[in-house]
Amino acid sequence: MTVRVAGVSKRVLRNCTFELPGGGVTALVGANGAGKTTLLNVLAGHLTADSGHVAVAGRVAFVAQDKPMYKGFTPLDVLRFGGHMNKVWDEYKAHSWLHRYKVPLKRRCGELSAGQRAHVAFALALGSRPDVLLLDEPLSELDPLARRRVVRDLLAEVADTGMTLLYSTHVVAELGGVADRLLLLSNGKLIVDGDTDELLGQHVEITGPAADQPPVRGDVVLARHYDRQSTFLVRCQGEAVAEEPWSARPVTLEELVVAHLEAVA
Ligand SMILES: Nc1ncnc2c1ncn2[C@@H]1O[C@H](COP(=O)(O)OP(=O)(O)OP(=O)(O)O)[C@@H](O)[C@H]1O
16 A cells, blocks of 8 residues: 555544555545645645554655745756755656646746646656655646646556555546545545445435435435435445336436535535
8 A cells, every 4th residue: 555544633634544555546525624735734744643643655745735836946946956855856757847838947936827836846746756646736726728638647647657646626527537536525534435436336316206215225425305306316235226216327426526525514
């Protein structure tokens, strides 16, 4: 396991326990204040847990939400600094990221756009050849095209290097085909932790006549009742077979996440 977290508590975090195998992409999702940034800071070693244990194997790079950097430095200065600070440093990888995203190399970081600063932070992080890359809302400053390209480039990096990527995000509509694992935090507690394909296979929406319970076995995540109709989003134990007049349909990752968040809101 690349990342092993056992019983970690800190600020809002309560007894968080999970493991991430090497070489995967995990999305960390949760409402505002759920504890995502706190958890990433604990994993990065910037915060010490009040209790519990964290083990992260290999080199770790962390890109914080506000992408802090010296405003007077140019991107070239930042990479030079990265080369001095990191024992392992891939100059080509760092420079090619800035080149690919057309970041002005000699302009001061304080005069770069938020998206350009984000690219400098990505270049610095990837240049350090991390085994574990932690990103806190990495896509929030990027335009729609850049978001797609950055996601594609990060997935290629994971595939090429076997790096483990854990990133927090609110953009659950863009998780499909990207995250192979989902961690869902609510008020500092991990309420969902699993492989996204398995989670999608387990969750189903059942619709039929008004009823207190769905006609399938499993945990009701969310129930909605209308005059003559009930809809249940259920985490099933086995295959969900809904007989007439009930119907079952698979859910998207976004629907799954929103239902779990709504259930505890
Ligand atoms: N420096 C701090 N000292 C004390 N409490 C803090 C500190 N920073 C954050 N908190 C609290 O910890 C809780 C979790 O904050 P955190 O930033 O981890 O949430 P988040 O899930 O990343 O939220 P968001 O989606 O809004 O970025 C919040 O209640 C927040 O007020």
